[in-house]
Amino acid sequence: MILRIGTNKKGRAPNKTLLLNYGFCSGFTLLELLIVVFLIAVTLGLSLPLFRKTFTDMKLTSAVSDIVSLMRYGQERAIVEAAVFRLNVDEVHGEYWLTKAKKEEAKTIAVFEAVPGRFGKRYRVPEELTLSSEENTVDFYPDGEMSQGKITLENTNKKSSAIVATPNVANAISIIENARQ
Numbered sequence: 001m002i003l004r005i006g007t008n009k010k011g012r013a014p015n016k017t018l019l020l021n022y023g024f025c026s027g028f029t030l031l032e033l034l035i036v037v038f039l040i041a042v043t044l045g046l047s048l049p050l051f052r053k054t055f056t057d058m059k060l061t062s063a064v065s066d067i068v069s070l071m072r073y074g075q076e077r078a079i080v081e082a083a084v085f086r087l088n089v090d091e092v093h094g095e096y097w098l099t100k101a102k103k104e105e106a107k108t109i110a111v112f113e114a115v116p117g118r119f120g121k122r123y124r125v126p127e128e129l130t131l132s133s134e135e136n137t138v139d140f141y142p143d144g145e146m147s148q149g150k151i152t153l154e155n156t157n158k159k160s161s162a163i164v165a166t167p168n169v170a171n172a173i174s175i176i177e178n179a180r181q
Contacts, residue, residue, distance in 0.1 A: 053157055059126045060155045064175055066123065067096060067151060067163055071138065071173050073119055074098050078140035085140040086112055089133040089151055096131070096151075097122040130154045138165045146173075 067087075074085040077100075084101040098119050099112035114120040125131050131153055138149035146165050154160035162176040 056128050056155045056157055057159060059128055060153055060159060060161060063125045063129055063153055064161045064163060067153075068173055068175065070096070070098055070119065070123070071140075071163070071165065074138075075140040075144070075146060075173070077115075077119075078142055079144055082142040084110060084142065085115070087138045087140075087149075088112075089131065089136050089138075091132050091136070094125045094127075094129070094131045095122045096125075125153060128156050 071087055074087055077083075078085040081100075083103065086099045086101070087096060088099060089096050098115045100115050101110040101112055131151070133152070134150045135148065137147070138151075139147040146167050148167055149163075149165040151163045152160055153163075160178060164174050164176060166172050166174065
């Protein structure tokens with residue numbers, strides 16, 4: 001005996017009882033679907049603040065990495081080009097940029113100009129971060145030396161990182177996590 005789906009033994013459409021007994025009707029009730037949607041919404045609601053905090057911490061890490069990269073580039077270019085390079089920090093606008101000293105023998109005070117190319121543009125830290133500096137500049141000299149400097153970045157979660165330029169100690173650029181100014 002062959003039964004076609006949707007018909008009973010006599011070839012007629014089955015009633016509701018036959019559909020339920022033979023398992024032709026399957027699925028979830030509206031209540032079950034609403035419970036699942038509610039549980040998903042609660043899970044997302046609880047995890048969203050954690051994702052937001054993680055994202056803000058990632059912005060801090062990225063900004064610190066960008067500043068350190070620019071400082072190392074300035075230090076390298078100062079040696080290669082035998083010129084003084086300077087990292088400038090503008091705390092008010094949250095900007096930093098690299099400049100190079102013009103070669104003028106007559107003046108003892110160096111005049112700085114923007115570095116050509118992408119490394120000479122003004123970089124801005126994300127709005128969630130606060131940029132502060134003890135000195136507004138860090139100089140990089142042709143002999144590999146650098147001036148003392150400390151740049152601190154802090155995010156809205158009160159997590160901070162400090163970038164410290166230390167002269168005469170292997171001319172190191174170091175990062176200190178959770179540093180308070």
